[in-house]
Amino acid sequence: MFNLLDRFALAHTQVTRFSADLKEIVAPEQKFSAKVELKLTPRDMHKDDDTAQYQVTARLLCRGNREGSESIEPLFTVELVVQAVYRQFCGDPVDFETFTACHSSLTRQLYPLIHHQLKPVLKQFGLDQVKLPYDLPGQGTETTTQRQVH
Numbered sequence: 001m002f003n004l005l006d007r008f009a010l011a012h013t014q015v016t017r018f019s020a021d022l023k024e025i026v027a028p029e030q031k032f033s034a035k036v037e038l039k040l041t042p043r044d045m046h047k048d049d050d051t052a053q054y055q056v057t058a059r060l061l062c063r064g065n066r067e068g069s070e071s072i073e074p075l076f077t078v079e080l081v082v083q084a085v086y087r088q089f090c091g092d093p094v095d096f097e098t099f100t101a102c103h104s105s106l107t108r109q110l111y112p113l114i115h116h117q118l119k120p121v122l123k124q125f126g127l128d129q130v131k132l133p134y135d136l137p138g139q140g141t142e143t144t145t146q147r148q149v150h
Contacts, residue, residue, distance in 0.1 A: 003105045007094060008086040010109060011053070015117065017081035022125045023073065026064075032075055034064035036132060038111060042103045044096045045085070052088035054099050057081065058110045060118065064127070076125060080117055084110060 026032065043055040059081045063074040086106070088094055115132055122130050 001102050001105075004086070004094075004099065004102050005105060005109060007088055007091045008052075008054075008106075009089045010084060011087040012085040013113060014083045015080065016083050017079060018117070018121075020076070020078045020121050020125065022076045022127075024075070026075065026126055028126075028129065031067040032064045033067055034062060034076075034130060037061045038107065038114070040103055040106060040110065042096070042100045050093065052093050052095075052099070054086050054096065056084045056086065056103060056106060056110070058084060058114060060114050062118070062132075064130075076127065078118060078121055080114055082110070082114060082117070084113075 037060070039059045041057040041059070043057065045053045045055050047053060060079070062076075062078045064076045065071070066075050084106075111133070118132065119128075122128055
């Protein structure tokens with residue numbers, strides 16, 4: 001397995017779905033837990049020339065629930081789907097099977113891009129204290145009022 005970012009460049013991105021639902025106002029001191037899922041799905045693309053080009057659908061789903069709540073209804077849900085097109089810029093042509101086997105290496109680039117879209121929505125919902133996994137490295141100044149999402 002190799003890092004696709006060494007051979008592929010992000011050629012295009014497009015948000016194809018963005019939905020957010022906050023069931024009720026969340027007080028700053030209210031305790032809740034949240035779960036973030038990021039799924040990457042590679043897709044083969046029609047080639048215009050000999051350059052390898054593949055699409056990746058990145059779907060991020062974030063759901064928060066009141067701590068200790070028995071309810072299965074989430075307190076908030078945010079879903080973001082981004083289509084990303086990657087074009088190979090160097091090396092021997094990479095076939096789709098190899099791209100699929102190594103596509104998780106793209107997370108390093110796609111997660112910050114998705115994070116940039118998601119953080120303003122969390123802030124608008126009054127959930128700006130939520131810390132996404134992208135926020136966590138080097139978190140030495142974190143206080144107890146901040147919430148972590150894993």
